[in-house]
Amino acid sequence: MQKFDVIVIGAGPSGTAAAYLLARSGLRVLVLERGEKPGAKNVMGGVLYRRMMDDIxxxxxxxxxxxxxxxxxxxWVVGADAVxxxxxxxxxxxxxxxxxxxxLRAKFDPWFAQRAVEQGAVLVCETVVTDLLKEGNQVVGVRTDRPGGEVLADVVIIAEGANALVSEAAGLxxxxxAADYSLAVKEIIALPREKIEDRFHLEGNEGATIELVGEIGRGMVSMGFIYTNRDSLSVGIGALISDLRRAGVHPYELLDRMKxxxxxxxxxxxxxxxxxxxxLIPEGGYDAVPHLYGDxxxxxxxxxxxxxAVHREGSNLAMTSGRFAAETVVRAKQAGAYSASALSGYAEKLRSSFVLQDLKxxxxxxxxxxxxxxLFNQFPGLxxxxxxxxxLVDGVSKREKFAAALRAARRQVGTSRLVRIGYEGWRALR
Ligand SMILES: Cc1cc2nc3c(=O)[nH]c(=O)nc-3n(C[C@H](O)[C@H](O)[C@H](O)COP(=O)(O)OP(=O)(O)OC[C@H]3O[C@@H](n4cnc5c(N)ncnc54)[C@H](O)[C@@H]3O)c2cc1C
Structure with missing residues (x-):
């Protein structure tokens, strides 16, 4: 059976960031990716943040x-015929x-993974990790869907994305x-460059993002997006799975309606x-974060x-956590220890960075x-x-208009409920 210093499950931004840095530090790294190439199965709006990628x-x-x-x-807060x-x-x-x-992840992910390969990481695609191999509590490798496909490593970095079936199978x-995950659908819509630049008031390679809430989500906890690419738009919407289930609505129906x-x-x-x-998008926040390291x-x-999810940030947290994981494993390798306590510095790095501080x-x-x-079914209309x-300039005084808006909100939502929502909203964001 082959043995590596580190096995990385998944060649998305988090796994590739870890693999790149580990390989650059001279460790023997194997990246296993279920897609036919990195990015083949990956979806993002997608806004990529420069700073965190520059750190890598x-x-x-x-x-x-x-x-x-x-x-x-x-x-954009969207009403029935307004925004x-x-x-x-x-x-x-x-x-x-x-x-x-x-x-576009189908282009970005292969490029990033290739940089890791140039540093010496071994990338094997079309390979699904099915479980972790353990000796007692210590994870010592992975089992894959290939015949005889067991591989050993000192450390396994689980970068399998939102649908974390390996973590689940291994009892981690x-x-x-359903209340912690959104299901999002997205279309890439081709449009000539000049049209994009005209419609979004852009010049050259400038881009724009629009997030949409309100009427388009049919009262569910949901958010839509329109992002400009060079010669296409990324247009999508996601809603909590629990809400979709309750309403009996399919995500593509939301997207059709939004379009x-x-x-x-x-x-x-x-x-x-x-x-x-x-x-899927994990949206459970801080309290839904599982234990992030072990033996x-x-x-x-x-x-x-x-x-x-509030700031539509995921790829940057993914890359930063991948970087912290790589730094932790390099230290563990120097010490020759791979127990939970030897790897606990990873959680400390997350806690003292924007990653867990923002989630908290x-x-x-x-x-x-x-x-x-x-917030989703009455406020956008109001x-x-x-x-x-x-x-509307119609001769009615502004004072009367503000008073009428307040009366409408009180009638539809109720005064004490409005005060409660205001107080709870302030607490939730502070
Ligand atoms: C519709 C949508 C819009 C988004 N918009 C944005 C945005 O604009 N900006 C932003 O920063 N974030 C956005 N996100 C979130 C962002 O996409 C994620 O946070 C980010 O991709 C996480 O990276 P990751 O490497 O952890 O996981 P992923 O990117 O999901 O990568 C996981 C990889 O593991 C592979 N894999 C899974 N299971 C196995 C297995 N068993 N064996 C082998 N390989 C496996 C997968 O094929 C995949 O390549 C969006 C997400 C969605 C769904």
Whole structure:
């Protein structure tokens, strides 16, 4: 049986980040990927954050297959036939050091994995890890779906993504809870460059992102997105699986409805759908994070629930956790010890970084969203009606218009409920 220093399960951003850094440090690394190539099974909106990728490959943006540098980000609260938005556009984001980029994972992941291979990592695709091999409590390798496919390693890095079946099979985590995961669907819609630049007010390689909440989600805890690529748009929407189940709605129905909304329809008009993708997103936040290390193993990225859904950040937490895992394993190798206590520095690194600090800050948010359906089914309509009345110049005083908006909110939601939502919302975000 072959033995490596480290086996990485999965060639997404978290696994490849770990593999790249471990191989660069001279460790013998095997990456096992179930897809026919890295990225074949991966889905992201997808906004990639420069800083965290730069921490792994400095200056990567000069050679990586990136789509557009994002200069404009907005949030649309969508009503039945209207939208009220807030956003931020900044010229500083149009030049180095960039803030973030749109990417297509089918191009980005193979590029990133190839960099790890150049450092010496061995990448084997079309191979599914089915379970972990253990001696007592110590993880000592993996079992794969290949004949005789057992491989040994001092440490296994579990980077299998949101649908963490290996972790589940090995008893490292509970089966996934429908209330902790969104199911998202996405289309890549081809559109000529000039149309994208005209419609989103962009020049050259500049990009824009729009997140959408409200009417399009049919009252569910959900969020849509429209991101600009070079000559396509990434258009998608996700909702909590528990909400989809309760409502008996399929995610593609949400996406079809979103594409028909007047404010979305005119952005995608004339486009041609090239790809259709679906994927899970862990959205349970801090309290849904499983134990992230043990004897001979570390869990990184989505497999560890490391997603900040409020800020649509996942790939950056994935890469940073992959980097921390690699640094921890390099130290463990120097000490020749791979027990849980030898690997515990990984959790400490996560705790003292933005990864767990941000998740902890929003720890109360998932529960708040779940028990506040008004945010998704009543507030968007109320906000858009109020914005309509205030924008409409019809001789009625502004004072009367503000008072009417407040009366409508009290009538629909109730005064004490409004106060409670305000207080709980403040607590959930602070
Ligand atoms: C619709 C959508 C939009 C998103 N938008 C954004 C965004 O705009 N910005 C952002 O930062 N994040 C976004 N995310 C989240 C982001 O995609 C994830 O956080 C990130 O991909 C996590 O990386 P990962 O390496 O942990 O997991 P993944 O990227 O899921 O990679 C896991 C890899 O493991 C492989 N694998 C799984 N099981 C096995 C097995 N048993 N054996 C072998 N290989 C296996 C898979 O094939 C895959 O290649 C989005 C997610 C979705 C679904």
């Amino acid at each position: 490959i400095p200056g990567f943006d000069r050679e990586a297959p990136l789509e557009r540098a994002i200069i404009s980000q907005s949030l 009220t938005s807030i956003g931020h556009q900044n010229e500083r984001f149009a030049r180095p050091p960039y803030n973030n980029f749109t990417v 985590r509970q089966p996934i809870r 028909e909304h007047p404010v979305v329809r005119r952005l995608i008009a004339g486009g041609e759908t090239k790809e259709y993708l679906a994927h 001979g193993y570390l869990v990184v990225g989505d497999a560890g629930g490391l997603v900040n 800050q929003y720890r109360r948010l998932p529960a708040f969203l779940a028990r506040t359906p008004e 906000l858009n009606d109020a914005a309509y009345q205030i924008a």
